[in-house]
Amino acid sequence: MSDTDSLLPCPFCGSNPQVYSEEKHDGCKMFEVLCDNPDCYGSTAIGEKDNVVKSWNNRPIEDALRAELQQAREALQKVVDIFEIWEMEGTPAEGQYELCQIARAALATEKQG
Numbered sequence: 030m031s032d033t034d035s036l037l038p039c040p041f042c043g044s045n046p047q048v049y050s051e052e053k054h055d056g057c058k059m060f061e062v063l064c065d066n067p068d069c070y071g072s073t074a075i076g077e078k079d080n081v082v083k084s085w086n087n088r089p090i091e092d093a094l095r096a097e098l099q100q101a102r103e104a105l106q107k108v109v110d111i112f113e114i115w116e117m118e119g120t121p122a123e124g125q126y127e128l129c130q131i132a133r134a135a136l137a138t139e140k141q142g
């Protein structure tokens with residue numbers, strides 16, 4: 030795995046980042062992650078390699094949004110599951126059918142994205 034493989038895309042523009050290194054006067058090597066997009070200034074602070082990679086990949090807002098998305102996906106799946114029970118028990122009402130179609134469409138969109 031190269032350095033780039035372990036890095037998430039830039040959180041600002043979605044471009045690929047690179048790890049850059051620079052040797053200091055004392056021979057110590059310092060690292061920085063920079064976005065490859067010349068119009069973007071996404072970067073980390075300069076530091077130890079493991080720390081800059083960890084810093085670049087730290088995405089608390091994305092992680093929270095993914096958790097919320099997963100909850101929404103699970104709620105939609107419950108709607109579909111309940112509809113299928115209604116369907117087995119008899120003909121669902123018009124509104125129930127529409128609700129299930131909306132949930133199924135949303136779940137299908139999620140799988141594509």
Ligand SMILES: [Zn+2]
Pocket residue numbers: 039040041042043044064065066069070071
């Ligand atoms: Zn960027």
